[in-house]
Amino acid sequence: MPSAESKPRTLYDKVFQDHIVNEQDDGTCLIYIDRHLVHEVTSPQAFEGLKNASRKVRRPDCTLVTVDHNIPTSSRKSFKNAADFIKENDSRLQCTTLEENVKDFGLTYFGMGDKRQGIVHIIGPEQGFTLPGTTVVCGDSHTSTHGAFGALAFGIGTSEVEHVLATQTLITRRSKNMRIQVDGELPAGVTSKDVVLHIIGVIGTAGGNGAVIEFCGSVIRGLSMEARMSMCNMSIEGGARAGMIAPDEITFEYLKGRPLAPKYGSAEWNKATSYWSSLKSDAGAKYDSEVFLDGKDIIPTISWGTSPQDVIPITGVVPGPDDFEDENRKSSCIRALEYMGLVPGTPMKDVVVDKVFIGSCTNARIEDLRAAAKVVKGRKIASNIKRAMIVPGSGLVKEQAESEGLDKIFTDSGFEWREAGCSMCLGMNPDILSPKERCASTSNRNFEGRQGAQGRTHLMSPAMAATAAIVGKLADVREHVVASPVLGKASPKVDVQPVFESPATEDELDRVLDYPADNEPHANSSAPASGGGKSTGLPPFTTLKGIAAPLDRANVDTDAIIPKQFLKTIKRTGLGTALFYELRYTDDKENPDFVLNQGIYRDSKILVVTGPNFGCGSSREHAPWALLDFGIKCIIAPSFADIFFNNTFKNGMLPVVVSDEVALQQIADEARAGREVEVDLINQEIKDAQGNKITAFEVEEFRKHCLVNGLDDIGLTLQMESKIRTFESKRTLDTPWLDGSAYLRRDRRGATMVEAAPVPKTNRGDVKNEPLEW
Ligand SMILES: CC(C)[C@H](C(=O)O)[C@@H](O)C(=O)O
Ligand code: SF4
Secondary structure: OOOOOOOOOOHHHHHHHOOEEEEOOOOOEEEEOOEEEEOOOOOHHHHHHHHHOOOOOOOHHHEEEEOOOOOOOOOOOOOOOHHHHOOOHHHHHHHHHHHHHHHHHOOEEEOOOEOOOEOHHHHHHHHOOOOOOOEEEEOOHHHHHHHHHOOEEEEOOHHHHHHHHHHOEEEEOOOEEEEEEEEOOOOOOOOHHHHHHHHHHHHOOOOOOOEEEEEEOHHHHOOOHHHHHHHHHHHHHHOOOEEEOOOOHHHHHHHOOOOOOOOOOOHHHHHHHHHHHOOOOOOOOOOOEEEEEEHHHOOOEEEOOOOOOOEEEOOOEOOOHHHOOOHHHHHHHHHHHHHHOOOOOOEHHHOEOOEEEEOOOOOOOHHHHHHHHHHHOOOOOOOOOOEEEEOOOEHHHHHHHHHOOHHHHHHHHOOEEOOOOOHHHOOOOOOOOOOOOEEEEOOOOOOOOOOOOOOEEEEOOHHHHHHHHHHOEOOOHHHOOOOOOOOOOOOOOOOOOOOOOOOOOHHHHHHHHHOOOOOOOOOOOOOOOOOOOOOOOOOOOOEEEEEEEEEOOOOOEHHHHOOHHHOOOOOOOOOHHHOOHHHHEEOOEEOOOOHHHOHHHHHOOEEEEOOOOEOEOOOOOHHHHHHHHHOOOEEEEOOEOHHHHHHHHOOOOEEEEOOOHHHHHHHHHHHHOOOEEEEEOOOOEEEOOOOOEEEEOOOOHHHHHHHHHOOOHHHHHHOOHHHHHHHHHHHHHHOHHHOOOHHHOOOOOOOOOOOOOOOOOOEOOOOOOOOOOO
């Protein structure tokens, strides 16, 4: 349990502090990870890395795996196995590779035959795997969702997935604290999705860069857990590392009876809730930035452009470039209007919709489906709507909805009732938009091409998307249903009987504390151990001189750096041809206007980006892999999105922040003139072709050390083995509920993990007593 410190701390400060395994003088911290969620897209290369280095998964009991991004959402009535069911080759390979990996590493897996399968951010909370005060990671940017429980939850790249699998820790630094307080009350028809879209409109997609947002105020306190999850989910769209909400009675109520939460009423539950209750910011705690909003000012909000910050009340009109002062925003606006096929001044309510998608990790929970059902009940979707889909977030959400008759309401009105998965949120499966189709979507990203090449996405709440389906145009829910359709009902309980493990006896704890410390550094050892194995290393980075390609864009998202269709690979290499795919090719032919298709820039080693927030959006490490495979090892920009920034270092690449506009323009001028630029990491300087210094730059000491020496993080972390073990032993004593229980149970008689124990009555259909699919 944390010791009280005199300086007032924020919720984030507390949770971060409680997880420090080691802190270096320069502020680099090794933090312990309590919960690791894994899915098929960002894990194959990580498991391959483990295999190559003969490493094991350190804590299978803290790891939960599912399949969600690639899978078809068509009926699974005849489902036998993923290999036969998934028709598309690359998707099938990615899913079957995951299935091999969970078998090889002994992990708990909810596959397509298990009704607990679903979008990774829906199943974690649903199972009680996500708990207050924990650190939660996943190779997925929307891991921020879990912060609704007062967890410190954030997305990581594939190299970090491998790091967590091998060591159960991460190397990171403290983030800044940002507070967003929403007081007052929300008007009828306004939901947490409207609130978060409104917030992103206020702070911008880079507004939370480098920070963890704490959402607070009376509006937030009044939200259900599901509504809170929708908000924290989209903190990443506001550029934040994570979003957090202090746990309270609503949180505890949600957790009661969840299979992996401490058993309600037990001594462990009482101990847990008393710790959880301490997880709130102290009075007088300092924030680096603060935003105060009044709930009454928020009305149903919708996106008009191609960035989540392009939002407007449904009562508004399509904006034009003159509505923005900032030059970057003016030019983004022109591009967005063209892409979206919209004319400034058009009332949003006049915009005709082709498809409706209700789903995703933002809004595919039972309350979301109830809200949408309330709107469509007894009505038919408009005749111009080509397709309207409901994709529940998990098999259990689907089952719950069916038990309430929601499926019938939806199908009667013309919606398709699908199986759980990410679906048209990013269209890695067959659910995509055709070019120029316009979609009312409850998802979280409206980037170009996100839901299908040239597809047009408008983000909104489930109630608003349902209203659009009925009206056939973007529409104001308040004009079509009387009262607030969402707030109210509590979250449903999953029907899985919790399997509760009695707390560990003193004897058992002694054994944990006493198990032999392995003091040998694991790097370069060939013996597979819980975290041991061979260190792989990276090519060192000292100085890089070469052609630099100029790119005059702001908020370049990772969907633009590499679109979803190229995420289906199980390798890290060969992605260079897919780099900036939509910008580089038109109808599969090179676009001569794009810089990387022009003369010397084909051999660029450096990318100079003049707009801020490069690499925002998804956590896909495929973005740096594609840049590297193309030949670009260094990106210079005024600012970067956090996850992308991290991911580059893990691949021996250097992202350089140059915030001085004059210096940045000077570098861009060198690039435009086709002259070489030199990035000297040793001296932390950028020079022109003649070796004249243009500017100095900052880089964190530890990261520089790793780059210059080509050091592999995992090898380094494994040298901390005894500290990690000490942390784990203390964690077992202080927060015993975090060691695997129920089907995640771990053998406490040493470091050996046992196969996950079966949980009866959880499978779909007639498959009994085989809960883990493998
Ligand atoms: C595939 C994954 C890396 C990605 C993410 O990190 O967000 C995806 O979930 C997305 O929404 O784009
Ligand atoms: S944002 Fe979409 S694709 Fe990404 S995890 Fe959520 S549902 Fe899946």
